[in-house]
Amino acid sequence: MNPRGVLLDLDGTLVDHEGAAAAGLRGWLPTIGLVATDEAVARWSAVQEPHLAAWRDGRISFAEQRRRRVRDFLGTRGSDAELDEIFAGYLTHYESAWCAYDDVADALTALATAGLATAVLTNGSRGQQLRKLGRTGLGDRVGPVFTVDDLGVAKPHAEAFRRTCDRWGFDPGEVLSVGDNHALDVLGARAAGLSAVHLDRHDRGPAGEPRRITSLRELPAHLSAG
Known part of the structure; x- marks a missing residue:
């Protein structure tokens, strides 16, 4: 799907x-x-x-x-x-020293052009993470932001992803999780029924992960992968 x-x-x-x-x-x-x-x-x-x-x-x-x-x-x-x-x-x-990666703007534009909704799920505290998004110019571009403060549970617990999807209005099977931490953003998401792509910016592995990218610019090619 x-x-x-x-x-x-x-x-x-x-x-x-x-x-x-x-x-x-x-x-x-x-x-x-x-x-x-x-x-x-x-x-x-x-x-x-x-x-x-x-x-x-x-x-x-x-x-x-x-x-x-x-x-x-x-x-x-x-x-x-x-x-x-x-x-x-x-x-x-x-x-x-906060700054966005140089591939973020292009990726968000590509996702919007494809008609996809975006949201953020972060283990950071809500106040700090909203300031971070605002200061880096991303606050108006990423959609709703879900944090531990909101959900009462953190990644990699599957419930964090389930509660996010419920509040966002999507079924887990309709959502793709993307993140740099394999255990938190990939395995946790899959345990909750989401699909997931590992953003391995620094080539740290794990080896064998089938859905892996090294830049967000590669993400559009993975949107319809199994």
């Missing part, structure tokens, strides 16, 4: 989160007396995932996952207010 709607991930798919995070860290660390080495950037990325996973599972708040990341990265045990202030310094630099 040809899709009626294309459900897009945000970070790593529409907006370069990795690039913004690295730029944000390199701008922030010198302000707190630390050197922004490649190792520091890699460690910041590594320490975040367990805490983001705990937030996605509903075990901690969004603010708490930020605090735990700061604790692990800096080895500090400050109060919640102190940790929030520290993270705010990073956030300022991170947000200033």
Whole structure:
């Protein structure tokens, strides 16, 4: 079945989160007396995932996952207010580096020309993700935005996709999910009855994924694939 709607991930798919995070860290660390080495950037990325996973599972708040990341990265045990202030310094630099990938505008135009509806499903918090879309010029182009805050459940849980489709007004079988995280955006979507395409921008695999693209410009060719 040809899709009626294309459900897009945000970070790593529409907006370069990795690039913004690295730029944000390199701008922030010198302000707190630390050197922004490649190792520091890699460690910041590594320490975040367990805490983001705990937030996605509903075990901690969004603010708490930020605090735990700061604790692990800096080895500090400050109060919640102190940790929030520290993270705010990073956030300022991170947000200033937000930008859309250069293939996004063309892809959205192609999808609109094909008569397909688009929407965004993201594991980010609603306020931040709406600001991100607005600041990168995508806010009026992507359709409705669904977040963990709205749905009460995060990707890769199949219920996140089912609730999104229900609120969007489509059956899961009418929707194609597109995202850079294979486990979250592809396997989770398929478990809910959607079709899915993996956007593998950095050639990280997994090997053997039959519906794989390296740029959103390749997406139109996959719209009617099985």
